[in-house]
Amino acid sequence: MPLTFSSSAATVAVASATVTSSVRVPFNPLLSPTSLRRFVSFRLTSKKLPPLRSRGGATVSSSSLSVKAMSELVQDKESTVAASTTSFNDADESSSNATTHELNHSRTFLDARSEQDLLSGIKKEAEAGRLPQNVASGMEELYWNYKNAVLSSGASRADETVISNMSVAFDRMLLGVEDPYTFSPYHKAIREPFDYYLFVHTYIRPLIDFKNSYVGNVSIFSELEDKLRQGHNIVLISNHQSEADPAVISLLLEAQCPYIGENIKCVAGDRVITDPLCKPFSMGRNLICVYSKKHMNDDPELVEMKRKANTRSLKEMATLLRSGSQLIWIAPSGGRDRPDPATGEWFPAPFDSSSVDNMRRLVEHSGAPGHIYPMSLLCYDIMPPPPQVEKEIGEKRLVGFHGTGLSIAPEINFSEVTADCKTPNEAKEAFSETLYKSVDEQYKILTSAIHHRKGLEASTSTVSLSQPWN
Numbered sequence: 001m002p003l004t005f006s007s008s009a010a011t012v013a014v015a016s017a018t019v020t021s022s023v024r025v026p027f028n029p030l031l032s033p034t035s036l037r038r039f040v041s042f043r044l045t046s047k048k049l050p051p052l053r054s055r056g057g058a059t060v061s062s063s064s065l066s067v068k069a070m071s072e073l074v075q076d077k078e079s080t081v082a083a084s085t086t087s088f089n090d091a092d093e094s095s096s097n098a099t100t101h102e103l104n105h106s107r108t109f110l111d112a113r114s115e116q117d118l119l120s121g122i123k124k125e126a127e128a129g130r131l132p133q134n135v136a137s138g139m140e141e142l143y144w145n146y147k148n149a150v151l152s153s154g155a156s157r158a159d160e161t162v163i164s165n166m167s168v169a170f171d172r173m174l175l176g177v178e179d180p181y182t183f184s185p186y187h188k189a190i191r192e193p194f195d196y197y198l199f200v201h202t203y204i205r206p207l208i209d210f211k212n213s214y215v216g217n218v219s220i221f222s223e224l225e226d227k228l229r230q231g232h233n234i235v236l237i238s239n240h241q242s243e244a245d246p247a248v249i250s251l252l253l254e255a256q257c258p259y260i261g262e263n264i265k266c267v268a269g270d271r272v273i274t275d276p277l278c279k280p281f282s283m284g285r286n287l288i289c290v291y292s293k294k295h296m297n298d299d300p301e302l303v304e305m306k307r308k309a310n311t312r313s314l315k316e317m318a319t320l321l322r323s324g325s326q327l328i329w330i331a332p333s334g335g336r337d338r339p340d341p342a343t344g345e346w347f348p349a350p351f352d353s354s355s356v357d358n359m360r361r362l363v364e365h366s367g368a369p370g371h372i373y374p375m376s377l378l379c380y381d382i383m384p385p386p387p388q389v390e391k392e393i394g395e396k397r398l399v400g401f402h403g404t405g406l407s408i409a410p411e412i413n414f415s416e417v418t419a420d421c422k423t424p425n426e427a428k429e430a431f432s433e434t435l436y437k438s439v440d441e442q443y444k445i446l447t448s449a450i451h452h453r454k455g456l457e458a459s460t461s462t463v464s465l466s467q468p469w470n
Contacts (some may be wrong), residue, residue, distance in 0.1 A: 105178060106130065109170040118143060118166055131177060135276050138397070139170055142277065145399040149382070150206045153401045158206070165203045172199070172280035183273040185309070186265075186316045187287040196284030197262070203281075204247040207382040209403045213252060214449050214456070216407025216442055216463040220373070221257045224327065224408075228259075231324040233368050235359055236408070237435045238375040239348035239443065240331030242383040243278070243397075246285055249329075249377070252406045256468040264329060265320070267313065270306075277397065288313050317362060324368035329375070332356045332432070336385040346380055346447075348439050353432035360414060360431070371411045374435045376442035378405035378450060405446030407463055409438045 108121040119140065126136035147162045155161070172194075190196045215221075224234050242248075250261025265286035272278040273289055290313045291306035320326050333349035340347065363370035381402030417434045418427035442463055449458035449465055459465045 105171075105175050107171075109167050109174060112163065112167045112170075114163065115143075115147075118163065118170060121170065125174060131174065135173070135177060138277050139173060142166075142169075142397055142399070145397065149399040149401045153206060153209065155206065161206050165206070168199060169203060169280065172196075172283075173276055176276050176279045181279060181283060183282070183287065183289050185289055185312050186320075187273075187283075187285075187289060189286045190283050196280065198284075200247050200281050200284040201251060204244050204382075205251055207244070207399065207401055208248065208251060209401055210467070210469055212403030212450055212453075212455075213467065214403075214405050214407075214446065214458075214465040215252050215468055216376070216405070216445065216459075216465050217409065218253075218256055218466055218468050219464075220408045220410065221253060221260060224373070225257055225259055227369075227371060228325050228327060231368055233321055233324060233326045233363050233366055233370040234328065235363055235370065235372045236327070236329045236375040237351070237356060237359075237372060237439065238329060238331050239337055239377055239439055240333060240335065241337050241346075241377050241380040242385065243272070243281070244379060244383045245377055248379045248382075248404050249406060252404065253468070260327060264327060266329065267317075288316055314362075318366070321362060321366035321368070324366070326366075326368075328359065328363070330355065330359050332359070337380065338385065338387065341387075346378075348376065348436065348443050351432050351436045353428050356432040356435060357428040372414070372435070373408055373411050374438035374442070375406070375408045376439045376446060378443060378446040403450040405450050407442040407446055407465075409442060409462065412438065 106125070108125055109118065112118045112121055122131065122136050122139050125131040126133055131139075143166055146166060150158050150162050150165075191198075227234060246261075246264060246266055249264065250258075253261050263286070265288060267288040267290050268282060268285070270289070270291050272282045273287070290310045317328075321328075332351040332353075332355035334352055334355070335349070337346055337349045339345060360372065363372070379402075381400050382404065384398050384400070386396065412431075412434055414427075414431050417431050421427035421430050445458050445460060445463045445465070448454050449456070452458070456465050456467075
Protein backbone atom coordinates (compact mmCIF):
# COMPACT_ATOMS: atom_id res chain seq x y z
CA MET A 1 0.00 0.00 0.00
CA PRO A 2 1.06 3.62 -0.33
CA LEU A 3 3.52 5.30 1.90
CA THR A 4 3.71 5.36 5.64
CA PHE A 5 5.53 8.53 6.64
CA SER A 6 7.14 8.56 10.05
CA SER A 7 8.52 11.72 11.58
CA SER A 8 11.37 12.14 14.01
CA ALA A 9 13.92 14.85 14.52
CA ALA A 10 15.07 13.80 11.07
CA THR A 11 11.77 12.75 9.54
CA VAL A 12 10.17 15.09 7.06
CA ALA A 13 8.53 15.18 3.64
CA VAL A 14 10.04 17.52 1.11
CA ALA A 15 9.15 18.85 -2.31
CA SER A 16 11.64 20.49 -4.63
CA ALA A 17 10.49 23.29 -6.86
CA THR A 18 11.90 24.95 -9.94
CA VAL A 19 9.01 26.77 -11.55
CA THR A 20 9.39 29.11 -14.49
CA SER A 21 5.79 29.95 -15.41
CA SER A 22 3.11 31.74 -13.42
CA VAL A 23 0.32 29.99 -15.29
CA ARG A 24 -1.39 27.17 -13.37
CA VAL A 25 -2.92 24.48 -15.55
CA PRO A 26 -4.85 21.52 -14.14
CA PHE A 27 -2.52 18.54 -14.27
CA ASN A 28 -3.75 15.38 -15.93
CA PRO A 29 -0.85 12.90 -16.09
CA LEU A 30 -2.34 10.94 -18.96
CA LEU A 31 -2.82 14.03 -21.10
CA SER A 32 0.45 15.73 -20.14
CA PRO A 33 2.93 15.76 -23.07
CA THR A 34 5.76 15.15 -20.62
CA SER A 35 4.00 12.14 -19.19
CA LEU A 36 3.22 10.79 -22.65
CA ARG A 37 6.89 11.02 -23.54
CA ARG A 38 7.71 9.12 -20.38
CA PHE A 39 5.35 6.33 -21.30
CA VAL A 40 7.02 6.07 -24.73
CA SER A 41 5.38 2.95 -26.21
CA PHE A 42 2.77 2.47 -23.51
CA ARG A 43 -0.62 2.23 -25.21
CA LEU A 44 -3.24 4.20 -23.31
CA THR A 45 -6.97 3.57 -23.61
CA SER A 46 -9.10 6.16 -21.86
CA LYS A 47 -12.44 6.10 -20.08
CA LYS A 48 -14.05 9.22 -18.70
CA LEU A 49 -13.72 10.51 -15.16
CA PRO A 50 -15.34 13.63 -13.70
CA PRO A 51 -13.79 16.65 -15.46
CA LEU A 52 -11.13 18.81 -13.88
CA ARG A 53 -11.50 22.57 -14.08
CA SER A 54 -8.86 25.22 -14.35
CA ARG A 55 -8.88 28.30 -12.17
CA GLY A 56 -10.57 30.15 -15.00
CA GLY A 57 -13.36 27.61 -15.22
CA ALA A 58 -12.36 25.82 -18.42
CA THR A 59 -13.08 22.11 -18.42
CA VAL A 60 -10.22 19.69 -18.97
CA SER A 61 -10.97 16.05 -19.69
CA SER A 62 -9.61 13.55 -17.18
CA SER A 63 -8.66 9.97 -17.98
CA SER A 64 -8.01 6.65 -16.34
CA LEU A 65 -6.54 3.49 -17.75
CA SER A 66 -8.67 0.63 -19.00
CA VAL A 67 -7.93 -2.94 -17.99
CA LYS A 68 -5.91 -3.56 -21.14
CA ALA A 69 -4.05 -0.26 -20.96
CA MET A 70 -3.12 -0.71 -17.32
CA SER A 71 -1.78 -4.15 -18.11
CA GLU A 72 0.45 -2.60 -20.76
CA LEU A 73 2.13 -0.06 -18.49
CA VAL A 74 5.32 -2.11 -18.63
CA GLN A 75 7.25 -1.41 -21.80
CA ASP A 76 8.84 -4.03 -23.98
CA LYS A 77 11.90 -4.97 -21.95
CA GLU A 78 14.49 -5.00 -24.72
CA SER A 79 13.48 -1.67 -26.25
CA THR A 80 13.31 -0.11 -22.79
CA VAL A 81 16.84 -1.11 -21.90
CA ALA A 82 18.16 -0.03 -25.30
CA ALA A 83 16.57 3.39 -24.98
CA SER A 84 17.65 3.84 -21.38
CA THR A 85 21.35 3.40 -22.10
CA THR A 86 21.43 6.76 -23.87
CA SER A 87 18.92 8.71 -21.79
CA PHE A 88 19.96 8.32 -18.16
CA ASN A 89 22.50 10.49 -16.38
CA ASP A 90 23.67 10.71 -12.76
CA ALA A 91 20.46 12.47 -11.72
CA ASP A 92 18.37 9.60 -13.07
CA GLU A 93 19.85 6.72 -11.07
CA SER A 94 16.46 5.74 -9.68
CA SER A 95 14.99 5.36 -13.16
CA SER A 96 18.05 3.52 -14.41
CA ASN A 97 17.83 1.17 -11.44
CA ALA A 98 14.17 0.59 -12.25
CA THR A 99 14.91 -0.19 -15.89
CA THR A 100 17.19 -3.05 -14.93
CA HIS A 101 14.49 -3.99 -12.44
CA GLU A 102 12.11 -4.91 -15.30
CA LEU A 103 14.24 -7.63 -16.92
CA ASN A 104 13.02 -11.24 -16.99
CA HIS A 105 9.85 -10.32 -15.13
CA SER A 106 6.81 -12.62 -15.00
CA ARG A 107 3.63 -11.44 -16.76
CA THR A 108 1.32 -13.52 -14.57
CA PHE A 109 -0.63 -10.52 -13.30
CA LEU A 110 -0.30 -8.25 -16.33
CA ASP A 111 -2.06 -10.91 -18.39
CA ALA A 112 -4.89 -11.26 -15.85
CA ARG A 113 -8.34 -10.36 -17.17
CA SER A 114 -10.58 -11.51 -14.33
CA GLU A 115 -10.76 -11.96 -10.58
CA GLN A 116 -10.05 -15.64 -11.00
CA ASP A 117 -6.92 -14.85 -13.02
CA LEU A 118 -5.63 -12.64 -10.24
CA LEU A 119 -6.34 -15.04 -7.39
CA SER A 120 -5.05 -18.08 -9.24
CA GLY A 121 -1.99 -16.04 -10.20
CA ILE A 122 -1.21 -15.45 -6.53
CA LYS A 123 -1.49 -19.17 -5.86
CA LYS A 124 0.63 -20.03 -8.90
CA GLU A 125 3.44 -17.67 -7.93
CA ALA A 126 3.39 -18.84 -4.31
CA GLU A 127 3.53 -22.51 -5.32
CA ALA A 128 6.44 -21.73 -7.66
CA GLY A 129 8.30 -20.18 -4.75
CA ARG A 130 8.36 -16.71 -6.29
CA LEU A 131 6.04 -15.26 -3.62
CA PRO A 132 6.57 -15.90 0.10
CA GLN A 133 3.39 -17.26 1.67
CA ASN A 134 2.95 -14.26 3.95
CA VAL A 135 3.19 -11.89 0.99
CA ALA A 136 0.76 -14.00 -1.05
CA SER A 137 -1.74 -13.98 1.84
CA GLY A 138 -1.37 -10.22 2.19
CA MET A 139 -2.00 -9.69 -1.51
CA GLU A 140 -5.17 -11.79 -1.47
CA GLU A 141 -6.47 -9.98 1.62
CA LEU A 142 -5.68 -6.65 -0.03
CA TYR A 143 -7.58 -7.66 -3.17
CA TRP A 144 -10.83 -8.33 -1.29
CA ASN A 145 -10.51 -5.15 0.77
CA TYR A 146 -9.81 -2.99 -2.28
CA LYS A 147 -12.61 -4.61 -4.26
CA ASN A 148 -15.17 -4.01 -1.50
CA ALA A 149 -14.09 -0.37 -1.16
CA VAL A 150 -14.21 0.45 -4.88
CA LEU A 151 -17.52 -1.35 -5.46
CA SER A 152 -19.05 0.52 -2.51
CA SER A 153 -18.44 3.77 -4.40
CA GLY A 154 -21.19 2.89 -6.85
CA ALA A 155 -19.04 4.15 -9.72
CA SER A 156 -19.77 2.82 -13.18
CA ARG A 157 -17.54 -0.04 -14.30
CA ALA A 158 -16.10 -0.27 -10.79
CA ASP A 159 -15.48 -3.98 -11.28
CA GLU A 160 -13.23 -3.22 -14.25
CA THR A 161 -11.37 -0.63 -12.20
CA VAL A 162 -10.67 -3.22 -9.51
CA ILE A 163 -9.22 -5.77 -11.94
CA SER A 164 -7.27 -3.09 -13.81
CA ASN A 165 -5.68 -1.49 -10.75
CA MET A 166 -5.03 -4.69 -8.81
CA SER A 167 -3.42 -6.43 -11.78
CA VAL A 168 -0.82 -3.68 -11.99
CA ALA A 169 -0.40 -3.48 -8.20
CA PHE A 170 0.19 -7.23 -7.97
CA ASP A 171 2.59 -7.11 -10.91
CA ARG A 172 4.65 -4.43 -9.19
CA MET A 173 4.61 -6.35 -5.89
CA LEU A 174 5.77 -9.53 -7.59
CA LEU A 175 8.53 -7.64 -9.38
CA GLY A 176 9.65 -6.24 -6.04
CA VAL A 177 9.99 -9.76 -4.65
CA GLU A 178 11.68 -11.19 -7.76
CA ASP A 179 14.23 -8.39 -7.91
CA PRO A 180 14.06 -6.19 -4.77
CA TYR A 181 14.49 -2.51 -5.51
CA THR A 182 17.08 -0.68 -3.40
CA PHE A 183 16.24 2.84 -2.28
CA SER A 184 19.01 5.41 -2.04
CA PRO A 185 19.00 7.99 0.80
CA TYR A 186 17.42 10.41 -1.68
CA HIS A 187 15.04 8.62 -4.02
CA LYS A 188 13.50 10.41 -7.01
CA ALA A 189 10.02 9.29 -8.05
CA ILE A 190 10.32 6.77 -10.89
CA ARG A 191 8.43 8.01 -13.94
CA GLU A 192 10.01 5.73 -16.57
CA PRO A 193 10.09 3.11 -17.98
CA PHE A 194 7.07 2.60 -15.69
CA ASP A 195 5.30 5.64 -14.23
CA TYR A 196 4.95 4.75 -10.56
CA TYR A 197 3.60 8.19 -9.71
CA LEU A 198 0.70 7.77 -12.13
CA PHE A 199 0.18 4.23 -10.86
CA VAL A 200 -0.26 5.46 -7.27
CA HIS A 201 -2.81 8.10 -8.30
CA THR A 202 -4.76 5.67 -10.47
CA TYR A 203 -4.93 3.25 -7.55
CA ILE A 204 -5.95 5.76 -4.84
CA ARG A 205 -8.37 7.92 -6.87
CA PRO A 206 -11.29 5.39 -6.78
CA LEU A 207 -11.12 5.37 -2.96
CA ILE A 208 -11.84 9.09 -2.60
CA ASP A 209 -15.44 10.28 -2.43
CA PHE A 210 -14.88 13.64 -4.10
CA LYS A 211 -18.49 14.68 -3.50
CA ASN A 212 -17.75 14.60 0.24
CA SER A 213 -14.16 15.89 0.12
CA TYR A 214 -12.97 19.43 0.79
CA VAL A 215 -9.91 21.67 0.67
CA GLY A 216 -9.52 24.46 3.20
CA ASN A 217 -8.02 27.79 2.07
CA VAL A 218 -6.98 26.64 -1.39
CA SER A 219 -5.83 30.20 -2.14
CA ILE A 220 -2.99 29.74 0.35
CA PHE A 221 -1.75 26.73 -1.63
CA SER A 222 -1.66 29.02 -4.67
CA GLU A 223 0.30 31.49 -2.54
CA LEU A 224 2.84 28.76 -1.81
CA GLU A 225 3.43 28.19 -5.51
CA ASP A 226 4.14 31.90 -5.96
CA LYS A 227 6.70 31.85 -3.15
CA LEU A 228 8.35 28.74 -4.59
CA ARG A 229 8.76 30.57 -7.92
CA GLN A 230 10.59 33.30 -6.04
CA GLY A 231 13.09 30.79 -4.63
CA HIS A 232 11.62 30.57 -1.13
CA ASN A 233 11.57 27.40 0.98
CA ILE A 234 8.21 26.34 2.44
CA VAL A 235 7.57 23.99 5.37
CA LEU A 236 4.17 22.41 5.97
CA ILE A 237 3.73 21.24 9.56
CA SER A 238 1.00 18.61 9.49
CA ASN A 239 -0.62 15.63 11.10
CA HIS A 240 -0.33 12.24 9.38
CA GLN A 241 -3.22 9.80 9.01
CA SER A 242 -2.69 7.08 6.45
CA GLU A 243 -0.37 5.48 3.94
CA ALA A 244 -2.34 7.35 1.28
CA ASP A 245 -1.58 10.84 2.62
CA PRO A 246 0.77 11.94 -0.22
CA ALA A 247 -1.66 10.77 -2.90
CA VAL A 248 -4.58 12.44 -1.13
CA ILE A 249 -2.69 15.74 -1.06
CA SER A 250 -1.87 15.42 -4.75
CA LEU A 251 -5.34 14.37 -5.84
CA LEU A 252 -7.17 17.07 -3.86
CA LEU A 253 -4.86 19.74 -5.29
CA GLU A 254 -4.37 18.50 -8.86
CA ALA A 255 -7.16 20.65 -10.32
CA GLN A 256 -5.75 23.94 -9.05
CA CYS A 257 -2.24 23.42 -7.66
CA PRO A 258 -0.90 20.28 -9.38
CA TYR A 259 2.73 21.31 -9.05
CA ILE A 260 2.63 20.94 -5.27
CA GLY A 261 1.50 17.34 -5.29
CA GLU A 262 3.69 16.12 -8.11
CA ASN A 263 6.93 17.50 -6.69
CA ILE A 264 6.64 16.67 -2.99
CA LYS A 265 9.65 14.84 -1.61
CA CYS A 266 8.60 12.66 1.28
CA VAL A 267 10.84 11.49 4.06
CA ALA A 268 9.78 7.89 4.54
CA GLY A 269 10.48 5.39 7.30
CA ASP A 270 12.28 2.16 6.56
CA ARG A 271 9.06 0.13 6.74
CA VAL A 272 7.68 1.55 3.50
CA ILE A 273 10.85 0.82 1.59
CA THR A 274 11.03 -2.78 2.83
CA ASP A 275 7.41 -3.99 2.98
CA PRO A 276 6.64 -5.71 -0.37
CA LEU A 277 3.08 -4.35 -0.35
CA CYS A 278 4.34 -0.79 0.21
CA LYS A 279 7.42 -0.57 -1.96
CA PRO A 280 5.75 -0.07 -5.37
CA PHE A 281 3.83 2.89 -3.98
CA SER A 282 6.96 4.30 -2.34
CA MET A 283 8.76 4.14 -5.67
CA GLY A 284 6.26 6.66 -7.05
CA ARG A 285 7.22 9.42 -4.61
CA ASN A 286 10.30 11.54 -4.08
CA LEU A 287 11.77 10.27 -0.82
CA ILE A 288 14.31 11.11 1.81
CA CYS A 289 14.66 7.72 3.45
CA VAL A 290 15.03 7.58 7.24
CA TYR A 291 14.49 5.24 10.13
CA SER A 292 11.32 6.02 12.06
CA LYS A 293 11.66 7.39 15.57
CA LYS A 294 8.94 5.03 16.77
CA HIS A 295 10.92 2.02 15.55
CA MET A 296 14.43 3.29 16.31
CA ASN A 297 14.88 0.96 19.29
CA ASP A 298 13.10 -2.14 17.98
CA ASP A 299 16.49 -3.87 17.65
CA PRO A 300 19.12 -2.43 20.06
CA GLU A 301 21.97 -3.72 17.89
CA LEU A 302 20.82 -1.58 14.97
CA VAL A 303 20.28 1.70 16.80
CA GLU A 304 23.68 3.20 15.96
CA MET A 305 23.40 2.21 12.30
CA LYS A 306 19.97 3.81 12.08
CA ARG A 307 21.21 7.03 13.65
CA LYS A 308 24.07 7.29 11.17
CA ALA A 309 21.68 6.65 8.29
CA ASN A 310 19.38 9.42 9.53
CA THR A 311 22.34 11.78 9.76
CA ARG A 312 23.09 11.10 6.09
CA SER A 313 19.46 11.80 5.24
CA LEU A 314 19.57 15.10 7.12
CA LYS A 315 22.59 16.10 5.05
CA GLU A 316 20.59 15.35 1.91
CA MET A 317 17.82 17.53 3.30
CA ALA A 318 20.19 20.41 4.01
CA THR A 319 21.63 20.18 0.49
CA LEU A 320 18.16 20.39 -1.03
CA LEU A 321 17.20 23.36 1.11
CA ARG A 322 20.32 25.29 0.15
CA SER A 323 19.15 25.20 -3.46
CA GLY A 324 15.94 27.04 -2.47
CA SER A 325 12.42 26.59 -3.85
CA GLN A 326 11.80 23.54 -1.64
CA LEU A 327 8.39 22.55 -0.28
CA ILE A 328 8.81 20.44 2.83
CA TRP A 329 6.14 18.46 4.59
CA ILE A 330 6.84 17.24 8.11
CA ALA A 331 4.51 15.25 10.35
CA PRO A 332 6.19 15.89 13.73
CA SER A 333 4.01 13.44 15.65
CA GLY A 334 6.42 10.66 14.68
CA GLY A 335 3.82 8.58 12.87
CA ARG A 336 0.16 8.19 11.98
CA ASP A 337 -2.71 9.48 14.11
CA ARG A 338 -4.66 6.94 16.17
CA PRO A 339 -8.18 7.16 17.66
CA ASP A 340 -8.77 7.77 21.35
CA PRO A 341 -9.09 4.25 22.87
CA ALA A 342 -11.90 5.40 25.15
CA THR A 343 -14.05 7.37 22.69
CA GLY A 344 -12.95 6.08 19.28
CA GLU A 345 -12.60 9.69 18.11
CA TRP A 346 -9.71 10.57 15.83
CA PHE A 347 -7.53 13.61 16.44
CA PRO A 348 -4.07 14.86 15.37
CA ALA A 349 -1.38 13.15 17.42
CA PRO A 350 0.70 15.50 19.61
CA PHE A 351 3.73 17.04 17.94
CA ASP A 352 7.33 16.35 18.91
CA SER A 353 8.62 19.89 19.51
CA SER A 354 12.20 18.79 18.77
CA SER A 355 11.18 17.68 15.28
CA VAL A 356 9.50 21.02 14.65
CA ASP A 357 12.50 22.93 15.97
CA ASN A 358 15.03 20.92 13.96
CA MET A 359 13.10 21.57 10.77
CA ARG A 360 12.80 25.26 11.58
CA ARG A 361 16.54 25.58 12.13
CA LEU A 362 17.34 23.69 8.92
CA VAL A 363 15.19 26.15 6.98
CA GLU A 364 16.61 29.21 8.73
CA HIS A 365 20.18 28.11 7.96
CA SER A 366 19.48 27.25 4.32
CA GLY A 367 20.35 30.71 3.02
CA ALA A 368 16.97 31.12 1.29
CA PRO A 369 13.84 32.83 2.67
CA GLY A 370 11.70 30.31 4.55
CA HIS A 371 8.09 30.07 5.69
CA ILE A 372 6.24 27.64 7.96
CA TYR A 373 2.55 26.84 7.50
CA PRO A 374 0.26 24.55 9.56
CA MET A 375 -1.63 21.99 7.46
CA SER A 376 -4.27 19.44 8.42
CA LEU A 377 -5.26 16.12 6.83
CA LEU A 378 -8.35 13.97 7.33
CA CYS A 379 -8.25 10.75 5.32
CA TYR A 380 -7.94 7.81 7.75
CA ASP A 381 -11.17 6.24 6.50
CA ILE A 382 -9.71 5.21 3.15
CA MET A 383 -6.70 3.44 4.67
CA PRO A 384 -6.84 3.28 8.49
CA PRO A 385 -3.64 2.24 10.31
CA PRO A 386 -3.55 -0.57 12.90
CA PRO A 387 -4.97 0.49 16.30
CA GLN A 388 -1.49 0.36 17.84
CA VAL A 389 2.02 0.85 16.50
CA GLU A 390 3.33 -2.53 15.32
CA LYS A 391 6.96 -3.68 15.33
CA GLU A 392 6.63 -6.35 12.66
CA ILE A 393 6.58 -5.57 8.94
CA GLY A 394 3.40 -6.62 7.14
CA GLU A 395 0.48 -4.91 8.87
CA LYS A 396 -3.11 -5.80 7.96
CA ARG A 397 -4.29 -3.28 5.41
CA LEU A 398 -7.87 -2.10 5.46
CA VAL A 399 -9.25 -0.05 2.57
CA GLY A 400 -12.37 2.10 2.34
CA PHE A 401 -14.22 4.55 0.09
CA HIS A 402 -14.76 7.86 1.88
CA GLY A 403 -14.52 11.63 1.78
CA THR A 404 -11.17 13.21 2.55
CA GLY A 405 -10.02 16.65 3.63
CA LEU A 406 -7.00 18.91 3.38
CA SER A 407 -6.61 22.37 4.88
CA ILE A 408 -3.88 24.94 5.33
CA ALA A 409 -3.71 28.06 7.51
CA PRO A 410 -1.65 31.25 7.10
CA GLU A 411 2.07 31.26 7.84
CA ILE A 412 3.12 31.25 11.51
CA ASN A 413 6.17 33.34 12.33
CA PHE A 414 8.56 31.95 14.96
CA SER A 415 9.78 35.36 16.17
CA GLU A 416 6.26 36.68 16.66
CA VAL A 417 5.04 33.61 18.53
CA THR A 418 8.06 33.42 20.84
CA ALA A 419 8.65 37.13 21.52
CA ASP A 420 7.79 36.79 25.23
CA CYS A 421 9.56 33.47 25.83
CA LYS A 422 12.43 33.53 28.32
CA THR A 423 14.42 30.48 27.20
CA PRO A 424 15.12 28.62 23.94
CA ASN A 425 13.30 25.56 25.23
CA GLU A 426 10.25 27.63 26.15
CA ALA A 427 10.29 29.14 22.66
CA LYS A 428 10.59 25.72 21.05
CA GLU A 429 7.58 24.41 22.97
CA ALA A 430 5.49 27.53 22.36
CA PHE A 431 6.08 27.45 18.61
CA SER A 432 5.26 23.75 18.35
CA GLU A 433 2.09 24.19 20.42
CA THR A 434 0.91 27.12 18.29
CA LEU A 435 1.30 25.05 15.14
CA TYR A 436 -0.47 22.07 16.70
CA LYS A 437 -3.43 24.19 17.81
CA SER A 438 -3.89 25.46 14.26
CA VAL A 439 -3.69 21.94 12.80
CA ASP A 440 -6.19 20.69 15.39
CA GLU A 441 -8.59 23.58 14.72
CA GLN A 442 -8.52 22.90 10.99
CA TYR A 443 -8.99 19.19 11.62
CA LYS A 444 -12.17 19.85 13.60
CA ILE A 445 -13.56 21.92 10.71
CA LEU A 446 -12.78 19.13 8.25
CA THR A 447 -14.45 16.65 10.59
CA SER A 448 -17.55 18.82 10.71
CA ALA A 449 -17.66 19.08 6.93
CA ILE A 450 -16.99 15.40 6.16
CA HIS A 451 -18.13 13.26 9.08
CA HIS A 452 -20.96 15.51 10.28
CA ARG A 453 -22.00 16.15 6.68
CA LYS A 454 -22.10 19.94 7.00
CA GLY A 455 -20.11 20.33 3.81
CA LEU A 456 -19.21 23.85 2.75
CA GLU A 457 -21.32 25.23 5.60
CA ALA A 458 -18.61 24.08 8.00
CA SER A 459 -16.43 26.96 6.74
CA THR A 460 -15.39 29.56 9.31
CA SER A 461 -13.79 32.99 9.25
CA THR A 462 -10.36 31.33 9.24
CA VAL A 463 -10.98 28.24 7.07
CA SER A 464 -12.81 28.61 3.77
CA LEU A 465 -13.73 25.21 2.37
CA SER A 466 -14.08 24.49 -1.34
CA GLN A 467 -14.03 21.71 -3.90
CA PRO A 468 -11.52 22.90 -6.52
CA TRP A 469 -12.32 20.00 -8.85
CA ASN A 470 -15.88 21.29 -9.37
